[in-house]
Amino acid sequence: MEKRAMVFPFHIAVSCLSIIFLFATCVSGSLVFNFYAASCPSAELVVRDTVSSSSSSDPSIPGKLLRLIFHDCFVEGCDASLMLQGNNTEQSDPGNRSVGGFSVIESAKRVLEVLCPGTVSCADIIALAARDAVGIVGGPVIQIPTGRRDGMVSIASNVRPNILDTSFTMDEMINRFSNKGLSLFDLVILSGAHTIGTAHCSSFRDRFQEDSRGKLTLIDKALDSSYAEELMKECPLSASPFVQVNNDPETSMVFDNQYYTNLLTNKGLFQSDSALLSDNRTRKLVEDLANDQDFFFQSWGQSFLKLTSVGVKTGDEGEIRLSCASTNA
Ligand code: HEM
Numbered sequence: 001m002e003k004r005a006m007v008f009p010f011h012i013a014v015s016c017l018s019i020i021f022l023f024a025t026c027v028s029g030s031l032v033f034n035f036y037a038a039s040c041p042s043a044e045l046v047v048r049d050t051v052s053s054s055s056s057s058d059p060s061i062p063g064k065l066l067r068l069i070f071h072d073c074f075v076e077g078c079d080a081s082l083m084l085q086g087n088n089t090e091q092s093d094p095g096n097r098s099v100g101g102f103s104v105i106e107s108a109k110r111v112l113e114v115l116c117p118g119t120v121s122c123a124d125i126i127a128l129a130a131r132d133a134v135g136i137v138g139g140p141v142i143q144i145p146t147g148r149r150d151g152m153v154s155i156a157s158n159v160r161p162n163i164l165d166t167s168f169t170m171d172e173m174i175n176r177f178s179n180k181g182l183s184l185f186d187l188v189i190l191s192g193a194h195t196i197g198t199a200h201c202s203s204f205r206d207r208f209q210e211d212s213r214g215k216l217t218l219i220d221k222a223l224d225s226s227y228a229e230e231l232m233k234e235c236p237l238s239a240s241p242f243v244q245v246n247n248d249p250e251t252s253m254v255f256d257n258q259y260y261t262n263l264l265t266n267k268g269l270f271q272s273d274s275a276l277l278s279d280n281r282t283r284k285l286v287e288d289l290a291n292d293q294d295f296f297f298q299s300w301g302q303s304f305l306k307l308t309s310v311g312v313k314t315g316d317e318g319e320i321r322l323s324c325a326s327t328n329a
């Protein structure tokens, strides 16, 4: 009898909780794990397959997808505003000139429009694709909630005031991150994204100078001089503007904690990377991350979850685009 009395209320409690849970999903519209479980069960699988096959034919894809989510989320929130094409959209701002990976998102979207028309947002595809990109190159495999909706606004002039530049001081970076609800800790962890991918010479060329005889002068003393020599060879003054170098000179194809070890040896590629070591507020954290990859991976999971939740539109906000490049209207 006593046992029954214990069990019965428990069942009621569980079903009430799930009703409240479903209700919350529909109305208040916060992100939830497995948002597409009923409406499009293969959504996450389709994204993962698309990212995985495109990455095996083009190894530059994981880096592109990881940068894409950052630049999307910092302008108008994680709402695929960066996918919209047209005059004067975010894509047309010089700050997004070298952002890529759009075609991967579009191809996952095309498949999903056949399987579950009008159901899976481009914003969710971008977040899932970035998550999968990290896993594919050896990073932590994490669960992220879904239910983002696509935005209707994409304006070039919104890009500069929100994204970060390599010339920023630590305070400027902290400020831009805190405007998005992200902490100093998140800044250090998410900068670890530079453990993969590439950069154009123009992004760091002002850290050293090459005279007419090819001799190097270090301008930014935070840069290791032999690393600067290597960079100068890869990026001679005569180099084409399309030349790219690896962000992580050691393991550019692997998502690992090597980025932090590079910082400790003054081999951060951008001024904004080196700043994390020179600042008293972050140096210890950089050292801890360089010493403990598990700590980096665990922290990445937390900070990535925060990044992919910035300014999300849910419930009846925004729309589910039919094609990621344009709004439905
Ligand atoms: C904290 C301030 C940051 C600055 C100033 C910054 C700046 C840059 C720059 C200048 C490039 C090279 C672009 C080029 O020349 O083609 C780059 C590449 C990249 N960034 Fe950042 N970034 C920052 C943070 C982040 C964050 C938070 C993420 C993601 C979570 C990220 C992910 C990437 C990736 C993956 C690449 C390589 C892109 C590719 O291979 O195509 N960055 N970043």
Ligand SMILES: [Ca+2]
Binding pocket: 071, 072, 073, 074, 075, 076, 077, 078, 079, 080, 081, 082, 151
């Ligand atoms: Ca956006």
Ligand SMILES: [Ca+2]
Binding pocket: 195, 196, 248, 250, 251, 252, 253, 254, 255, 256, 257, 258, 259
């Ligand atoms: Ca690496």
